[in-house]
Amino acid sequence: MKTQVCIIGGGPSGLMLSQLLHLKGIATIVLERQSREYVLARIRAGVLEHGFAALMREAQCGERMDREGEIHEGFFISNHGDMKRVDLHKYSGGSSVVVYGQTELTRDLYEARDRLQGVVIHNAEDVMPHDLKSDKPYVTYRSGDEIVRIDCDYVIGADGFHGVSRKSIPKNVLKEYEKVYPFGWLGVLSRTQPVSPELVYARHERGFALCSLRSQVLSRYYIQVPLSDNVEDWSDDAFWAELKRRLPTEVAEKLITGASIEKSIAPLRSFVAEPMRYGNLFLAGDAAHIVPPTGARGLNSAASDIYYLYHALLDHYQRGDDSGLDGYSAKALARVWKAQRFSWWMTTMLHTFPDSIEYDRKLQQTELDYLFSSEAAQRSLAENYVGLPF
Numbered sequence: 001m002k003t004q005v006c007i008i009g010g011g012p013s014g015l016m017l018s019q020l021l022h023l024k025g026i027a028t029i030v031l032e033r034q035s036r037e038y039v040l041a042r043i044r045a046g047v048l049e050h051g052f053a054a055l056m057r058e059a060q061c062g063e064r065m066d067r068e069g070e071i072h073e074g075f076f077i078s079n080h081g082d083m084k085r086v087d088l089h090k091y092s093g094g095s096s097v098v099v100y101g102q103t104e105l106t107r108d109l110y111e112a113r114d115r116l117q118g119v120v121i122h123n124a125e126d127v128m129p130h131d132l133k134s135d136k137p138y139v140t141y142r143s144g145d146e147i148v149r150i151d152c153d154y155v156i157g158a159d160g161f162h163g164v165s166r167k168s169i170p171k172n173v174l175k176e177y178e179k180v181y182p183f184g185w186l187g188v189l190s191r192t193q194p195v196s197p198e199l200v201y202a203r204h205e206r207g208f209a210l211c212s213l214r215s216q217v218l219s220r221y222y223i224q225v226p227l228s229d230n231v232e233d234w235s236d237d238a239f240w241a242e243l244k245r246r247l248p249t250e251v252a253e254k255l256i257t258g259a260s261i262e263k264s265i266a267p268l269r270s271f272v273a274e275p276m277r278y279g280n281l282f283l284a285g286d287a288a289h290i291v292p293p294t295g296a297r298g299l300n301s302a303a304s305d306i307y308y309l310y311h312a313l314l315d316h317y318q319r320g321d322d323s324g325l326d327g328y329s330a331k332a333l334a335r336v337w338k339a340q341r342f343s344w345w346m347t348t349m350l351h352t353f354p355d356s357i358e359y360d361r362k363l364q365q366t367e368l369d370y371l372f373s374s375e376a377a378q379r380s381l382a383e384n385y386v387g388l389p390f
Contacts, residue, residue: 003029003119005313006139006152008127009159010039010120012102013285013302015109017156019059020310022116026317029150031124031141033159036110044102046214047072047199047296049387052303053098056105061112068215069100075385077350078202079368081248085198091375091382101214102299129155129168133279153280156309158302160286161271169278181268181292181347182354183207185222186229188239189262194219195247195255201294201350202246203368208294208351209246219256224351227267236260268292268347270340275329282309282328289336291343294350300387301339305332307390335388342384
């Protein structure tokens with residue numbers, strides 16, 4: 001098999017790049033280790049920055065997002081029951097975010113690839129990139145007992161933190177930075193009306209909590225839990241009771257509870273791999289970087305990678321200009337580290353750390369007091385939350 005760009009990973013990043021390039025006449029093949037059903041069963045983020053939403057529209061995949069997604073112009077921060085609103089629209093120069101589940105977004109991208117008869121190969125086992133430093137790289141995968149080879153110009157590694165792409169970069173070339181937080185988020189998805197029309201981030205001595213939503217009939221709630229906890233430790237009743245303890249009284253009293261559709265614990269981690277290019281391999285999304293979900297930067301950081309790669313590949317194929325490809329890693333990483341900083345800041349400000357001392361807790365309180373006493377501070381939060389420019 002031959003193509004121009006071979007993309008490893010059939011999540012939203014890989015599908016988005018494949019769709020954008022296809023619309024410009026650039027051939028792609030997407031390899032995904034799991035089945036489509038498995039990919040669509042993943043429960044992930046639901047807050048899209050304005051740049052990501054614009055990219056979906058450019059990919060001709062934004063119609064349902066624009067119809068069903070919810071425009072949010074602000075969110076709330078509760079500090080031990082004292083709740084204040086962050087006005088994103090006011091402090092970001094009129095921008096906002098779109099609340100639209102990643103599962104739905106991925107479904108839209110799959111349907112778009114189907115419409116254009118894009119090549120997305122599922123259940124691709126033992127995927128392996130080869131000859132990445134040459135001008136004729138190729139990728140192999142196993143289909144049953146057969147080894148299939150794909151010759152290409154470029155390989156895009158969008159296969160997540162545990163994928164093969166980053167591991168294909170020699171250890172003496174790759175540098176990894178990581179911070180593991182001493183807690184996780186227990187998340188519950190329920191078919192209930194959201195407790196608030198906008199997200200509520202809650203700081204509490206018992207631990208952080210978040211009230212989020214996917215639609216007006218689908219809610220997503222989180223509470224901070226120790227890494228030693230298991231999902232089986234938490235019944236639905238225990239989860240709802242603990243969530244209410246951490247929310248302001250007026251919010252807790254309005255909370256509609258129900259049976260969980262999905263329940264999982266996600267550990268919190270910050271991670272960056274440098275460089276994001278090795279020869280003709282380019283990393284994108286979770287293959288290169290991960291952030292805690294506190295600042296809603298994960299999927300959005302992947303979108304900026306795809307934006308840079310898309311335009312760099314267009315310049316290469318349409319104009320013979322390789323400056324975008326040559327500068328991709330440095331450009332992407334500059335934005336990635338800003339997303340890391342923002343996610344670290346939000347996480348540090350709002351969570352209860354098991355080893356914190358009174359000095360740390362006083363600084364957290366001071367940080368929140370300063371945030372709501374300073375328009376400049378709120379402006380900084382808002383511009384990062386709605387998305388820094390690509």
